Amino acid sequence: MKEWFEELSTFVEKDRISWGESVLDLHSRDQSHHTPVRPDVVIWPQEVKEVCQILRFCNEKKIPVTPWGAGTSLEGNPIPIKAGVVLDFSLMNKILDIRAQDFQVDVQPGVVYQDLNEKLRHMGLFFPPDPGARATIGGMIGNNASGIRTVRFGSTRDYVLRLKVVLASGEVLQLGSRASKSSAGYDLLHLFVGSEGTLGIIVEATLKVVGMPPDSSAMIASFVDLREAGNAVFEIMRAGLEPGALEVLSEECVALIKKESDLDVPLKNLLFVEFLGPSMNYLRDVVLAAEELLKETGADTIQKGIGREKRDILFKARYQLGEMIIRNHPDRGFLTTDTAVPISKFPQLLMFARKITHGLDIPAYIFSHAGNGNIHVALMGKKGDNKEWSLIQEINERLVKKALELGGTCTGEHGVGIGKRPFMELEHKDAIVWMRRLKEFMDPNGILNPGKII
Amino acid sequence: MKEWFEELSTFVEKDRISWGESVLDLHSRDQSHHTPVRPDVVIWPQEVKEVCQILRFCNEKKIPVTPWGAGTSLEGNPIPIKAGVVLDFSLMNKILDIRAQDFQVDVQPGVVYQDLNEKLRHMGLFFPPDPGARATIGGMIGNNASGIRTVRFGSTRDYVLRLKVVLASGEVLQLGSRASKSSAGYDLLHLFVGSEGTLGIIVEATLKVVGMPPDSSAMIASFVDLREAGNAVFEIMRAGLEPGALEVLSEECVALIKKESDLDVPLKNLLFVEFLGPSMNYLRDVVLAAEELLKETGADTIQKGIGREKRDILFKARYQLGEMIIRNHPDRGFLTTDTAVPISKFPQLLMFARKITHGLDIPAYIFSHAGNGNIHVALMGKKGDNKEWSLIQEINERLVKKALELGGTCTGEHGVGIGKRPFMELEHKDAIVWMRRLKEFMDPNGILNPGKII
Numbered sequence: 001m002k003e004w005f006e007e008l009s010t011f012v013e014k015d016r017i018s019w020g021e022s023v024l025d026l027h028s029r030d031q032s033h034h035t036p037v038r039p040d041v042v043i044w045p046q047e048v049k050e051v052c053q054i055l056r057f058c059n060e061k062k063i064p065v066t067p068w069g070a071g072t073s074l075e076g077n078p079i080p081i082k083a084g085v086v087l088d089f090s091l092m093n094k095i096l097d098i099r100a101q102d103f104q105v106d107v108q109p110g111v112v113y114q115d116l117n118e119k120l121r122h123m124g125l126f127f128p129p130d131p132g133a134r135a136t137i138g139g140m141i142g143n144n145a146s147g148i149r150t151v152r153f154g155s156t157r158d159y160v161l162r163l164k165v166v167l168a169s170g171e172v173l174q175l176g177s178r179a180s181k182s183s184a185g186y187d188l189l190h191l192f193v194g195s196e197g198t199l200g201i202i203v204e205a206t207l208k209v210v211g212m213p214p215d216s217s218a219m220i221a222s223f224v225d226l227r228e229a230g231n232a233v234f235e236i237m238r239a240g241l242e243p244g245a246l247e248v249l250s251e252e253c254v255a256l257i258k259k260e261s262d263l264d265v266p267l268k269n270l271l272f273v274e275f276l277g278p279s280m281n282y283l284r285d286v287v288l289a290a291e292e293l294l295k296e297t298g299a300d301t302i303q304k305g306i307g308r309e310k311r312d313i314l315f316k317a318r319y320q321l322g323e324m325i326i327r328n329h330p331d332r333g334f335l336t337t338d339t340a341v342p343i344s345k346f347p348q349l350l351m352f353a354r355k356i357t358h359g360l361d362i363p364a365y366i367f368s369h370a371g372n373g374n375i376h377v378a379l380m381g382k383k384g385d386n387k388e389w390s391l392i393q394e395i396n397e398r399l400v401k402k403a404l405e406l407g408g409t410c411t412g413e414h415g416v417g418i419g420k421r422p423f424m425e426l427e428h429k430d431a432i433v434w435m436r437r438l439k440e441f442m443d444p445n446g447i448l449n450p451g452k453i454i
Numbered sequence: 455m456k457e458w459f460e461e462l463s464t465f466v467e468k469d470r471i472s473w474g475e476s477v478l479d480l481h482s483r484d485q486s487h488h489t490p491v492r493p494d495v496v497i498w499p500q501e502v503k504e505v506c507q508i509l510r511f512c513n514e515k516k517i518p519v520t521p522w523g524a525g526t527s528l529e530g531n532p533i534p535i536k537a538g539v540v541l542d543f544s545l546m547n548k549i550l551d552i553r554a555q556d557f558q559v560d561v562q563p564g565v566v567y568q569d570l571n572e573k574l575r576h577m578g579l580f581f582p583p584d585p586g587a588r589a590t591i592g593g594m595i596g597n598n599a600s601g602i603r604t605v606r607f608g609s610t611r612d613y614v615l616r617l618k619v620v621l622a623s624g625e626v627l628q629l630g631s632r633a634s635k636s637s638a639g640y641d642l643l644h645l646f647v648g649s650e651g652t653l654g655i656i657v658e659a660t661l662k663v664v665g666m667p668p669d670s671s672a673m674i675a676s677f678v679d680l681r682e683a684g685n686a687v688f689e690i691m692r693a694g695l696e697p698g699a700l701e702v703l704s705e706e707c708v709a710l711i712k713k714e715s716d717l718d719v720p721l722k723n724l725l726f727v728e729f730l731g732p733s734m735n736y737l738r739d740v741v742l743a744a745e746e747l748l749k750e751t752g753a754d755t756i757q758k759g760i761g762r763e764k765r766d767i768l769f770k771a772r773y774q775l776g777e778m779i780i781r782n783h784p785d786r787g788f789l790t791t792d793t794a795v796p797i798s799k800f801p802q803l804l805m806f807a808r809k810i811t812h813g814l815d816i817p818a819y820i821f822s823h824a825g826n827g828n829i830h831v832a833l834m835g836k837k838g839d840n841k842e843w844s845l846i847q848e849i850n851e852r853l854v855k856k857a858l859e860l861g862g863t864c865t866g867e868h869g870v871g872i873g874k875r876p877f878m879e880l881e882h883k884d885a886i887v888w889m890r891r892l893k894e895f896m897d898p899n900g901i902l903n904p905g906k907i908i
Contacts, residue, residue, distance in 0.1 A: 099796070099798065101688070102798045144635075144636075145637070146635055155635045155637075157641070172884070173884055173885045173888065174883060174884070174885065177862065177881075178796045178861035179794040179795055179796060179826075179827060179863040179866060180827060181598075181604060181609045181794060181826050181828065182598075182863035182865065183597055183599070183600075183865045183866065183867050183868060183869045184865050184874065184877075184878065184881055185648070185870055185881075185882060186648070186649055186889045186893075186907070187644045187647060188885060188888060188892070190641045190644045190645075191640060191641055191645065193641060195640055199640070211694035234555070240578070277736075278736050279735060279736055282735065285733055286732065340633040340634070341633055342556040342558065342632045342633060342634070343555070343556055343557075343634065344555040372633075372634045373633060373634060374633075374635065403633075407632035408631065408632065409631045409633040409636035409638045411636065411637045411638050412637065413635065413637050414637060416637070416638060416639055424638065427631075427638055427639075428638070428639060429628060430626070430628070431627045431628065431629055431642060434627065434642060435639055435642065438640055438642070438895075439640075453639050453640070454639065
């Protein structure tokens with residue numbers, strides 16, 4: 001037991017601090033392939049005051065502090081690579097206020113977004129960013145998370161109105177406004193969105209929520225050629241049809257889903273598109289227009305008029321895909337790429353992904369939040385096989401370089417964490433210098449989630 | 455002629471630098487009541503390189519530099535209160551690229567947004583933030599401008615994907631991405647949105663644009679009691695009807711508009727609501743729902759089915775209102791308040807504005823981007839009458855304090871400039887310390903638009 005454990009123990013009750021082996025293990029890894037590193041100690045704060053005390057103490061002693069949501073991230077974002085303290089926010093999980101009349105909620109960082117949406121559903125409201133996993137709001141803000149609904153509703157960034165953050169020094173800042181718009185000075189608020197706990201720790205958030213459009217209609221199109229699916233995505237977006245979801249699953253993903261569920265879809269590359277709208281009249285028109293485009297771009301089969309039940313099954317399968325892939329390759333670990341490009345470049349990036357993963361000995365699964373030009377490739381490497389893993393790293397790097405060349409980004413939604421750090425300079429060029437300076441400016445002792453982003 | 459004029463003159467051709475009286479006068483004032491201050495010299499840059507050279511030079515000599523768009527702002531934002539150099543961007547007014555397929559444009563800062571929209575119209579696209587005046591994109595980004603369409607489409611902030619900025623040191627930064635979403639590190643991009651040229655000078659922007667919904671239908675409701683108009687706004691927003699515009703004009707504004715135009719509307723408090731949509735079927739449903747709410751909240755008359763022609767006349771009148779007010783009080787100057795609150799507090803703020811301006815000797819006009827809870831009161835003070843002007847300042851202050859008490863902001867869209875500086879601490883509390891630090895961090899010599907925001 002380190003000597004500073006004793007002092008830390010005075011800030012919270014005994015049952016909310018632990019250095020037990022299994023607890024440290026649970027907080028040593030996220031869902032990525034990145035090497036686990038155990039923290040020295042895990043604390044479950046319940047009050048803002050406790051977070052302040054802990055940070056003030058750790059800042060003085062230069063002890064690393066890493067905030068922890070649900071550990072569902074995919075780039076090692078919360079792995080405490082310099083050990084120290086992990087602050088697990090699972091006990092700060094209260095929905096503090098729902099102001100349906102203002103389309104706003106106040107939440108603590110440990111709230112799981114699915115639980116929030118379950119509460120909001122009864123009021124016809126929802127919080128649109130949807131990473132799929134049981135992520136917490138704190139983690140989603142830290143990573144600027146997004147998902148299936150982002151093509152229509154935007155990323156987490158677009159839904160953060162106010163934040164209460166604790167800085168490295170233990171100081172509390174209240175940022176933003178409950179007004180729906182403001183021009184009152186510097187936008188410090190959004191600096192913390194996507195900062196992965198490296199600039200400050202989020203202890204409360206006011207989020208915008210939106211009304212759930214009353215009607216929906218989904219379609220599934222199959223394509224023999226993945227290229228045609230890519231073109232169809234572009235045409236649907238270009239036509240301004242504003243889908244509520246637009247996903248692509250390559251044939252190998254579909255094979256897996258069909259094996260693990262009884263989803264009735266063709267064993268082909270699939271394009272899934274859902275429209276949300278104010279009335280069935282509207283949906284009829286937009287579905288007709290989409291059908292036309294799907295035919296023109298070479299769809300093999302088109303199922304339309306898919307209702308909520310089948311849609312939910314498909315969404316669920318999409319979100320369980322990661323787990324399915326892992327389960328089906330028990331001797332392999334996985335790396336998921338996360339590049340995103342402007343929509344006109346999407347077909348090109350998709351075919352590049354296909355080309356460089358085709359015919360490999362390594363299993364590779366391509367799936368995509370296609371409407372955002374965001375492509376994931378799950379690459380499965382044999383555990384301990386350095387040759388395979390360096391090939392996987394090379395493929396990842398080639399995809400990132402291609403995406404940047406096409407005007408895109410190395411990470412659409414998973415954040416930088418450990419895995420995307422090597423590409424920050426390539427993506428941001430001279431601006432990376434200012435990102436480094438900003439980190440030093442906000443956290444001069446470098447205690448907050450050290451070793452991430454920059 | 456100051457000794458440093460000579461060196462500055464080497465950076466641009468002779469006809470793009472001036473210290474002529476009339477030029478300095480033109481750059482000494484915006485459209486606000488704030489005291490004009492002349493710069494020492496005005497330069498019209500044409501190239502990024504020139505901006506870099508000028509800033510590098512001025513930073514060394516500690517000469518203030520203030521960027522200038524069209525001078526249409528309302529809080530003294532571009533008034534060079536410490537003199538020095540004004541950089542007038544009216545010659546950097548090129549639309550560099552329209553990528554309709556990606557819903558993106560690249561523009562120089564001097565482009566007037568109305569000219570951009572004129573170009574985009576033929577492609578069925580538009581850039582939604584709409585401050586009304588002939589504002590430039592650079593100015594709009596600097597102020598995070600918004601307007602009539604913001605209730606549906608958001609503020610300028612929501613449309614900035616990439617920026618090229620020149621820092622005080624003359625260094626160029628490229629920020630953001632062309633991908634529709636990204637989680638790649640710190641959001642430096644949005645720090646510059648709403649920073650009023652105090653952190654860096656915008657020399658190029660990539661903006662998101664959107665498709666123009668094909669159909670629209672507008673309504674005008676009149677209310678004897680302003681309170682009822684306020685309640686109607688809240689009910690329409692709460693019902694999730696998502697208007698494309700939702701404006702309130704108080705009776706005194708309507709009287710002026712009717713005097714100056716032949717707009718056929720009742721001489722009452724007016725609520726203007728427009729719906730945009732994919733089909734006339736949809737619009738029929740939503741208009742019926744709105745009509746019901748307008749009746750329930752006490753509308754005196756309701757005109758519906760208003761087409762584009764009459765809508766355009768009304769929009770134009772709304773945007774010319776400021777000028778009309780000034781023209782009708784030739785011996786008076788004006789101050790426009792700009793508070794915004796969460797929508798559920800809008801009726802309360804509206805009635806507070808009515809109450810504290812009722813029965814004054816000073817003419818007061820209340821008008822509102824009501825769907826955003828954003829209220830303007832134009833207060834007309836006799837030029838040189840200190841008693842009237844201190845009363846006006848007091849009313850402004852009381853409105854700001856009320857808005858903050860209701861969870862709102864001192865400025866919804868006009869920015870901080872000179873006029874809202876006294877309220878920054880009240881609104882941001884401890885965060886103001888970090889805003890000051892940030893300014894020092896980015897611009898240690900304090901040369902960029904000094905005396906603004908903080």
